[in-house]
Structure formats: structure tokens, C-alpha cells
Amino acid sequence: MEAVSETDVQFWMAKAVNWVEATSCSALLDTSRHLGSLRSFLQQVLQGLQQMSSTSEAMKTFPFVGQFLGRLCWNPCVIADERSQRLLLQCLSCLYSAEPMNAVEQKANMWIKNMFCHLISEEEGSVAHATVKHAGLTPKRYHSEALQKLVSLMTEEVIKSCDGLPNTSRCSNGNIHAMSTACAALVTCPQMSPLIGALLKHSMLCGSSCLNQEFIKEVSEALISKMLVLEDEAVVNLWCYSPTCLEGAAVSFLESVLSDHETVTQSLDKHVHDSLLPQASADHCHIFLTVNEIYRSVLTEIDENLAVRALIQVFTVCFLQRRTGQKPQDRLPLRSFFPHVMPSLLTPLLTAPSEVPREAWLDHLSWIRSLLQSVTENEEAGEDVRAYQAVFEAWFLLVQCGYWVDTAVELLVLAAPENAEPLLWLLTFFHHPTNRGHQRSQQTAVAREAWTHLRMLFLTRPPPPRHLSAVKELLSSSLSANLVLHLFSNFTVFSHGPVSIITEITDKVLTEAAVKRRALWILASIRCRLNSATMRDDRVHSRLRTLQDALLQT
Amino acid sequence: MEAVLRHLTNILELLAVSQTDRVSEWDRHTALRAFQWAEYCEQLHSRFQSNPAVRSALEAALSDTNRRLRETLPSCSPVMFSELAQCQHMLLVHLLRNPSAPNSVIPMLFPDPKTAAQESQFDQNSLITCKSAFNLLCSTSDGTSSAGLQAEAVVRGTLLGDLLNSLLSRSGNDEYARTLLDSMLHDSAGKPESLYDVIAAALLSPDDETSCVTRRCVLAWLREREGGLSEVCRSLSPGICAVLSRQSPEFKQEYWGVLKQWASCLEFDVLESLWVPTSDEPVTFMKLTDRFKDLLNSGPPLKEETEAELKTLKREAGDFHVKGLCIWTDIIIQLKL
Structure with a gap:
């Protein structure tokens, strides 16, 4: 039989024997250390047994199996482990013959029944037996x-x-x-x-x-x-x-978010909140730093990924909300959570849009823009690694505080042309932080062009085909796709046209499944921002819901 | 009621048959029906366990049927009322132990993941897990609780206490509670020491009105049995007896009685200059002194009460001041009081 190697058999037989003979503490330690690999070995044995046509054949092919399984059935540590126990019982039930053909199979049946009896009942004459028997409860409930x-x-x-533990070292x-x-x-x-x-x-x-x-x-x-x-x-x-456990939790949460965009995009903030990571981060700075380190490295490896950006943004919002709920004396200084960022950036970016009056948003965003611009200008002048690092840190803070970029894009939907410049700059910097080959002015021009087309598209009825095709073309260019999609999604939510027109435009523009999925992530972060706003605009919320449903259905 | 009694008789017959070779005629369907009956029986138990009137009617029917079955099927074990709570389990164990049980019936009893969904009543996984988890934790815990009992005894004792409390919170259940204790003692197969620890733990449950009633009932049960109290006190460590005495005045009285009785079995051997046992009670002078030492170490007011009691005993026995005349004098000297 190929499924189970001879070396493995010898190894596990020896283990099964030692665990019974060794003193309980060391045997327990060793058993717990080997539980994971024991499960995989039992899985192999089970697969082997399942391929047998009869118990006689199984006993011939796996002569060790009876003694091995029998010993494990007496090991409370193995039996208490639910997964090992299930495998063990499945192996036993595999060995049971409904129609025994010979004495060996009959004997095996009897042995299996005894083993099962041993597992479910107490030894007669023991205090356990006496007390369970007359407890007036089913054994399941008693145990x-x-x-x-x-x-x-x-x-x-x-x-x-x-x-008194903290006193003893x-x-x-x-x-x-x-x-x-x-x-x-x-x-x-x-x-x-x-x-x-x-x-x-x-x-x-x-x-x-x-x-x-x-x-x-x-x-x-x-x-x-x-x-x-x-x-x-x-x-x-x-x-x-255990830092390893923290990393495991952060990574598995990221994976679960990315693998299940349909449910997650509908209630990203709830998912993030349920992960417990933001709450833990507010209480323990090192948790915040570790989680961000992980998400940051993922982001730099796949920097086009809107899902990761949305996750980081919502994570930061939940973190800040938790911090607000803390008693002032329990709050750690914000500086320690963002050790690498220019301190002057922290106040404007970490202030939630809901804390700034709507009329002041434009000024606030211009302030952020001028701060960020000075960081980028330093880089362009100096060209050294430190300046580059500063730009990256500033940009990552902007990703964390992506709600301000969303706010900028929302304003763009109805903005007068003379106010658009700082908003377009922020949007461009958000999607294109590096200025390789001095492309920033070029990118800003693309953003302005997209913005002009989108204004015409959403303000004119029926939507002019010329602008429709221009937007589609910009969306298909790999260089500007996310930026244009970001703008487009905000127009669908915040422009004042009737829902029917918006849905019509969306149907025509967002045709590819991958683009729809990315749009869903943008809508998810918009929704989270609106959820934490002080004023609730039901019209916008219902439109957002309609759009999400439409994108999910097709 | 008549129908219920008839059903009960049927179930007992069913349980008896499941232990004989006639079970070979069963098929899957019969077995499933049998388990349904057994489940019904468990419901009967939980409904009427604390109802003295109905329960005694059921108990009478049980004992009639047990007697009748013993005549026809002598190898079958009689069924107690308390066991009705575990009818399905009993049936399962009978079938597993019975070589005549059809091989086609057995596989449906296994917790096979494929059938578990449909026939979850046979799913034993959680039972097996809890049972072995319990054993595993008991074996790791060096955890003797504050009273010096093992964790296992404490847990089983608490569960026993809960059961007795719930029974005794209704009147007319006193006799049944004692029957339960008798059955447990009987099933401890002549090694009652562990059961005494469990009973001690049940006596230790926190003070409220019901647990006082329970304590009184358990002590009365111990008193009723010839030498029962003496045996329990000998089995329990001096520490536990001291804790129990501190908690319960009734136990303290009983314990004092036992200690006095032990003392009366010692006689001063003038040649050896020692107190030696005169009867079968294997209690020595040192052991007796140790028990008083634990009482004295239990803090007020037990310490003062013990001192006063010892002095009274000494006075009543003649108030001697020299060794070898009165055991109380010698104990007081030994304890340096």
C-alpha cells in the first residue's frame, strides 16, 4: 500500500506505545506537539482503509492498524482532540464489516464494538460510573x-x-x-x-x-x-x-476580505470592526504598527489594488472611532502610532470630515494639498532617499485617511472649475504618488480631462455619446483606470440626475466584471464614510444601495 | 396513567430483549423504533423525577416488571428509576455488548459523518469529547481545591449536590434521594472511598436553604447505615472533616460523635505506656490527635469550641492531670493546650 509509508508506521506505532507508557505529563507534552501531524497520518490511514474491499484485506495490508487505533482510543489527549477523534472513529467504522465473511472479521467487529463501548461509557465499579449512572441526566448532558x-x-x-502577578518578575x-x-x-x-x-x-x-x-x-x-x-x-x-498570531490574524483577515468581495463590500466597516483589529490597535500601539506594516507591504506589492486601499482606510476610521471612545487618560499620543510621518500632517488628515463643517471642506482640503505638495517639492529638489521616504510616508498616511480623498472627489462632482485644481491634485497624488519622469503634471491633465467629460456626461440629458466613449476610453487605459473609476463612482453617487439616467450610464460604462468589482470597492469606502457622517442623506444612501445591487447582480 | 405504565413495561421488556439472543431478529427499523421508545422513556423520567406521587407509581411498575423479567430472563439486570434518564445510552451499550446484535444494525450507531446528519441522536462525538476532555484536565490539574479534594470529586460532588437540591426543594422526595445515594454506593463496587469524597464535596456546596436541607438528608442517610459515619470520616482526610465541621454545625456534631467513639476504643497499655486499640476500629492515638489538631487549626470559632469541648470531656472523665488515666487528658497534653 503506497498511501502509508513504512517509516511513518514505525514512527507512529512507537509514539502510540510511548504515550501510554510514559509518565502522563511528558506523554501529554509529546502528544500535544504531534497532534497536527497525527491528524494527517490518520487521514492517510483512513484513505488507505477506504480503498480496501474488505476488513480481511485491510488487516492484511495494514497489519499495524488494530493495535495502533486501539492504543489511541485509550489516549485521552488524542480522543479529546475533536479532529483526531473523528478520524479515529471513521477508521474504526471503516473496519466494521456489515456482513463478516470469516472469523477474523467477526473478531474485528466485536473488538470495534468494545472499543466504542469503552469510549462512550465509564469503567464499571468506578466512582465515575456510579455517579453518572444515577445522575438523572443523559450521559451527554452529564459530561x-x-x-x-x-x-x-x-x-x-x-x-x-x-x-499579585505583576509584582513578581x-x-x-x-x-x-x-x-x-x-x-x-x-x-x-x-x-x-x-x-x-x-x-x-x-x-x-x-x-x-x-x-x-x-x-x-x-x-x-x-x-x-x-x-x-x-x-x-x-x-x-x-x-x-504572540506576534506570530497577530500577523496570522491580520493576514487571514485580509485574505477573507479579498476573497469574498460580494458580502464584504456591502458592509466593510462591520467586517473590519468584527475583526477586532482596530479596537486592539487603539489599546496597543504595537498592534497598530504591526497591522499597518503588513497592509502596507501588501499595498506596495499590488499598488493598483483598490480593495486593500479601501480596507486600510476603513481600518483607520474604525481605529480612530475606538480612540475617540477611550478615556482621555487612556489614550496614547497619536504621534506614537505614526512615528514616521511629519507631525504637521497628522492633525488635518486624522480629523474626520464629519468634524469639519461642510462649508470648510474645500479650505481643509486645500490645506492638506499644500502640506503634501511641499513634501513632494522637497523630494523633487533633493532627490535623496530620505526625501523619497518622506513622500512615501505622507502618501501612505493619505491612503490611511482616504476619506479625505473621497471627500475631495465628492466635492469635485459639483465643484466650480476655479475650485477644482487642489482637489484634482489630491486625487492624482493619491493614485500616482511617484513622479517618475515628472509625469505628475501629465497625470493631473488626464484627471482634469476625465473630470470635464464626466461633468458633461452627468449634467446633460440624454448623455452625450461623445463623452461616453471618451470616459470609456480613459477607463480602459491602464495608466488612469483607477483614478477615472474613482471619479466616475463618485459622480454616480453624488450627481443630482435621476437614478434611471445614472443606472443607464453605469450600465454603458462599466461593462467588464473586473471593473465592476473595483467600482464596488470604491463604493464600499464611500458607504463607510457616509455611515460615520453626522448627517444622513437618505437620497444618497438609497442611490448607493441601488448602485451596489446593480453591480452585484450582473 | 395506565397507558404510561404499560409503555414503561414495554420499554423494560425491550431493554431486556436487547441483552438476549432474540435481538438477532431486529432489523434497522426495529432498532430505530426501540431508540424512539427509549427516548420517550427519558422524557418520562425528566417529567416525573421530582414528582413523588407519579414517581412512586412508576417505581412500583418498574419493580414489578423487574421481578417478572428476572424469572423469565435471569441474566438481565434490573432497571432503577434513575437509570431511565439514560435509556438510549443503555440500549446502545446493550446492543454493542451483545454478540447476537445483527451486524447490519450496528453501523447506524457509529458516528459516521455521512449518516450523522440524519440520525444525530446517535452522534456520540460531543459525549466522547467532553468525557475525555474532563479526564485529560483532571489528570493535569494538580488542582486540589481549597478543601483538599481532587478536582474530579469537587465537580462530581457539585453535580450530585445540584441533583439532590433540585429533588429536595420539593417535599416527599427524601426517601428517593436516599435511594439514589444507596444506588451510587452499591455501584461503587465495594470501593466507596472515592464516592465519600464526592459526597463530601456535595456537602460543601454554598450555604442556602436548599443546600441545608440536602446536607441534613445526606447526614441522615449516613447515620442510618451501621457504622456509616465512622467509615466516611475515616475515609475523609482530617483537613476535609475540619472544613466540613466549620461549615456545618450538623456535621460537626456527627464528627464529634465519631471522634468520641474512636477515643472510647482506645485503652492505655500500662506496660507499653501507650494507648492501643481494643476493637476493630483501626484508629491510633496519633491519628486521633491529628484530627483534633486540624480542628484546632481551623480558626475561630471552631478552635475555641474544640478547646472547650476537650476540656469538658476531660472534666467529665474525672479531670485527671497525669498521663495514662484519661484519653482526653493525654490528648490535651499532646496538643499542648
């Missing part, structure tokens, strides 16, 4: 309640051991490590959450690595795959304890 009570007992013990409680080792196999068991939470809290307070690494790994994986639900505080403690 679930017993586990729940044991967990709360142990949780109390862990919490008690947290008292080292964690002397070896029991905490033993408990976390046992919990490694139990992370998907719903009753376990309080104990897992308490262990993570303990680790935060004691400040030394007193938890089993397998435990941390299993908790992190189970959280990401949503097989474990912990209190928010416990999750944040995990991230503080």
Missing part, C-alpha cells in the same frame, strides 16, 4: 455539565494565580504550563473558552512565556478558522503574547 464545572473551577484557579506556576498543554487538544471544545481566556490573561500579566507553544498555535488556528470563540480581551491578549 458536558461536568466539563463546564471543571473548566470554571480551573479558570478560577488560574485567575486567582494572576493576583517570573511565573513560578508550572501548573499553568501543564494546563495549557492539556488545552492544546481542546481548543475546539466550546466549554473550554473561559479557561483558554484565563490562561491568555495570565500570560499577559506574568510577562514570561509560561504557555505551551502548541497551545498558542492551536488557539490561533482555531480562532482564524472560527472554530473557537473567545472574549475580545482574550483575543487581544493572544496577539500581545
Whole structure:
């Protein structure tokens, strides 16, 4: 049989034997360390068994299997691990013959039934047997309640051991490590959450690595795959304890956002909020820095990606909202969250548009523009790495605070031509931060051209075909596509024409699926900005909803 | 009611048959029906467990049927009322243990992911997980709770306490509560020490009106059994007995009684100059002194009460001041009071 190698068999047989014979603590440690690979081995065995035509053939091909599975059935750590347990039971049920053909198969059937009996009942004569039997509950309920009570007992013990911890420099409680080792196999068991939470809290307070690494790994994986639900505080403690887990959470959240644009674009702010990352970031500066570092490196690798931009922007908004909710004495200085940015940029950009009166938006945006422009002019004059770095940091801050760019584009929809210049500059800088070959003036010209066409297109009825085709052409150019789409999307939401005309134009302009998807991301960030606005404009909201639905349907 | 009693009889017969070779005639459908009956039976139990009138009618029917079945099928074990809560589980175990159970019936009992969705009542995964998680955690926790009991005993004791509290919060259930304790003791197969720890933990549950009633009921049950209290106190550590005495005046009285009885079994051997046991009670002078030491170490008011009680005992026994005449004098000297 190819599926299972001889070396693996020897390795795992030896493990199964050792785990029974070794003293419980070291055996437990070793079992928890090998749970992941044991699962894959059991999966291989199961696949092998499934290919057999009879139990006799299975026993001949895998002579080790009976002894191996039997030993595992007596190992509480393996059995308590839900995934191993399911695989193990599937292997046993595979070996069961509904119509046994010979004595071997009959014997195997009896053995399997005994094994199953052992798994579901208590040893006769034990106190466990006596108390379960007369508990007046089904065994399922008894064991679930017993586990729940044991967990709360142990949780109390862990919490008690947290008292006075910050004063002692080292964690002397070896029991905490033993408990976390046992919990490694139990992370998907719903009753376990309080104990897992308490262990993570303990680790935060004691400040030394007193938890089993397998435990941390299993908790992190189970959280990401949503097989474990912990209190928010416990999750944040995990991230503080293990940078790897934080990175894992940030990356998997990014992946989930990018892979499911249909549901995510409808309520991006809710998704970001539910990820807990913004809240944790407001409380712990290093979490904010790590998350941003990750999203930033993704952004520079695929800088055309509107989804990542939308995510970063909404993340920043949620972060700032959380900060606003904090008590002033708990707030860390903003400077520490943005250590690389010119301090003068922070106030104008981190102020939410809702905090600035609408009439003052244009002035505020001109202020931002002049600050950013001076940064870019330094780069052009100096041409050294430091100046380049400063431009990049300023640009990344603008991405984080993309709501001001959105505000600029919203203003552009109805702006008088004499006010358009700073707004177009911001939009251009946002989409084309580098000035390679001194293209910025050229890009700004493209932006102005697109803006002129879009004004005509959305203000004239019926939409003039000349402008329609000009916009389509600009949208198809790889150089200006995102910028034009950004402008176009804002025109669809904020121009004053009837919905029917807007939908008609949208249908004609946005024909490709990929472009529609990108437009959805732009609409998603617009929606989040509107959600946090002080005044709610129902007309705009319903139009936005119509547009999102239209783009999702086709 | 008559119909209910008839159903109950049917189910008992069904459980009996599931242990015999006649089960070989069952097919999948029969087995499924049997499990449905068993489930009905579990509902009967949960509905009438705390209702003394209905329960005694059901218990009477159970004992009649048990007697009748023992005559026809002697190998079948009788079914207690408390076990009705686990009818499906019993049926499952009978089928698994019975070599005559048809091979076609067994696979439907396995938690096979393909069938689990339709027949989730057979899904044992969560039971197996909780049970082994419990064992795993108990084995790692060095966790003796504050009273010096193992975590397992504390948890089982709390659950037992909950059960007794819920029964005894209604009148007329006293007798049934004691029957349950009897059954548990019977099923501990002659090794009752672990059960005594569980019972101690049940006695330790937080103070409120119901748990006082429960405590009184458990103590009465222990008193009723010949030498029961003495046996329990001997099995429990001095520490636990001290904690229990601090918490419950009734237990303290009983414990005092046991200690006095132990003391009365010791006799001073003049040649050896030692207190030696005169009866089967394997209690030594040192062990007895240790028990008083734990009581004295339990803080006020138990410490003062113990001192006063010892002095009274000494006075009543003649108030001797020299060693070897009165055991209380010697204990007081030993404890340096």
C-alpha cells in the first residue's frame, strides 16, 4: 500500500506505545506537539482503509492498524482532540464489516464494538460510573455539565494565580504550563473558552512565556478558522503574547476580505470592526504598527489594488472611532502610532470630515494639498532617499485617511472649475504618488480631462455619446483606470440626475466584471464614510444601495 | 396513567430483549423504533423525577416488571428509576455488548459523518469529547481545591449536590434521594472511598436553604447505615472533616460523635505506656490527635469550641492531670493546650 509509508508506521506505532507508557505529563507534552501531524497520518490511514474491499484485506495490508487505533482510543489527549477523534472513529467504522465473511472479521467487529463501548461509557465499579449512572441526566448532558464545572473551577484557579502577578518578575506556576498543554487538544471544545481566556490573561500579566507553544498555535488556528470563540480581551491578549498570531490574524483577515468581495463590500466597516483589529490597535500601539506594516507591504506589492486601499482606510476610521471612545487618560499620543510621518500632517488628515463643517471642506482640503505638495517639492529638489521616504510616508498616511480623498472627489462632482485644481491634485497624488519622469503634471491633465467629460456626461440629458466613449476610453487605459473609476463612482453617487439616467450610464460604462468589482470597492469606502457622517442623506444612501445591487447582480 | 405504565413495561421488556439472543431478529427499523421508545422513556423520567406521587407509581411498575423479567430472563439486570434518564445510552451499550446484535444494525450507531446528519441522536462525538476532555484536565490539574479534594470529586460532588437540591426543594422526595445515594454506593463496587469524597464535596456546596436541607438528608442517610459515619470520616482526610465541621454545625456534631467513639476504643497499655486499640476500629492515638489538631487549626470559632469541648470531656472523665488515666487528658497534653 503506497498511501502509508513504512517509516511513518514505525514512527507512529512507537509514539502510540510511548504515550501510554510514559509518565502522563511528558506523554501529554509529546502528544500535544504531534497532534497536527497525527491528524494527517490518520487521514492517510483512513484513505488507505477506504480503498480496501474488505476488513480481511485491510488487516492484511495494514497489519499495524488494530493495535495502533486501539492504543489511541485509550489516549485521552488524542480522543479529546475533536479532529483526531473523528478520524479515529471513521477508521474504526471503516473496519466494521456489515456482513463478516470469516472469523477474523467477526473478531474485528466485536473488538470495534468494545472499543466504542469503552469510549462512550465509564469503567464499571468506578466512582465515575456510579455517579453518572444515577445522575438523572443523559450521559451527554452529564459530561458536558461536568466539563463546564471543571473548566470554571480551573479558570478560577488560574485567575486567582494572576493576583499579585505583576509584582513578581517570573511565573513560578508550572501548573499553568501543564494546563495549557492539556488545552492544546481542546481548543475546539466550546466549554473550554473561559479557561483558554484565563490562561491568555495570565500570560499577559506574568510577562514570561509560561504557555505551551502548541497551545498558542492551536488557539490561533482555531480562532482564524472560527472554530473557537473567545472574549475580545482574550483575543487581544493572544496577539500581545504572540506576534506570530497577530500577523496570522491580520493576514487571514485580509485574505477573507479579498476573497469574498460580494458580502464584504456591502458592509466593510462591520467586517473590519468584527475583526477586532482596530479596537486592539487603539489599546496597543504595537498592534497598530504591526497591522499597518503588513497592509502596507501588501499595498506596495499590488499598488493598483483598490480593495486593500479601501480596507486600510476603513481600518483607520474604525481605529480612530475606538480612540475617540477611550478615556482621555487612556489614550496614547497619536504621534506614537505614526512615528514616521511629519507631525504637521497628522492633525488635518486624522480629523474626520464629519468634524469639519461642510462649508470648510474645500479650505481643509486645500490645506492638506499644500502640506503634501511641499513634501513632494522637497523630494523633487533633493532627490535623496530620505526625501523619497518622506513622500512615501505622507502618501501612505493619505491612503490611511482616504476619506479625505473621497471627500475631495465628492466635492469635485459639483465643484466650480476655479475650485477644482487642489482637489484634482489630491486625487492624482493619491493614485500616482511617484513622479517618475515628472509625469505628475501629465497625470493631473488626464484627471482634469476625465473630470470635464464626466461633468458633461452627468449634467446633460440624454448623455452625450461623445463623452461616453471618451470616459470609456480613459477607463480602459491602464495608466488612469483607477483614478477615472474613482471619479466616475463618485459622480454616480453624488450627481443630482435621476437614478434611471445614472443606472443607464453605469450600465454603458462599466461593462467588464473586473471593473465592476473595483467600482464596488470604491463604493464600499464611500458607504463607510457616509455611515460615520453626522448627517444622513437618505437620497444618497438609497442611490448607493441601488448602485451596489446593480453591480452585484450582473 | 395506565397507558404510561404499560409503555414503561414495554420499554423494560425491550431493554431486556436487547441483552438476549432474540435481538438477532431486529432489523434497522426495529432498532430505530426501540431508540424512539427509549427516548420517550427519558422524557418520562425528566417529567416525573421530582414528582413523588407519579414517581412512586412508576417505581412500583418498574419493580414489578423487574421481578417478572428476572424469572423469565435471569441474566438481565434490573432497571432503577434513575437509570431511565439514560435509556438510549443503555440500549446502545446493550446492543454493542451483545454478540447476537445483527451486524447490519450496528453501523447506524457509529458516528459516521455521512449518516450523522440524519440520525444525530446517535452522534456520540460531543459525549466522547467532553468525557475525555474532563479526564485529560483532571489528570493535569494538580488542582486540589481549597478543601483538599481532587478536582474530579469537587465537580462530581457539585453535580450530585445540584441533583439532590433540585429533588429536595420539593417535599416527599427524601426517601428517593436516599435511594439514589444507596444506588451510587452499591455501584461503587465495594470501593466507596472515592464516592465519600464526592459526597463530601456535595456537602460543601454554598450555604442556602436548599443546600441545608440536602446536607441534613445526606447526614441522615449516613447515620442510618451501621457504622456509616465512622467509615466516611475515616475515609475523609482530617483537613476535609475540619472544613466540613466549620461549615456545618450538623456535621460537626456527627464528627464529634465519631471522634468520641474512636477515643472510647482506645485503652492505655500500662506496660507499653501507650494507648492501643481494643476493637476493630483501626484508629491510633496519633491519628486521633491529628484530627483534633486540624480542628484546632481551623480558626475561630471552631478552635475555641474544640478547646472547650476537650476540656469538658476531660472534666467529665474525672479531670485527671497525669498521663495514662484519661484519653482526653493525654490528648490535651499532646496538643499542648
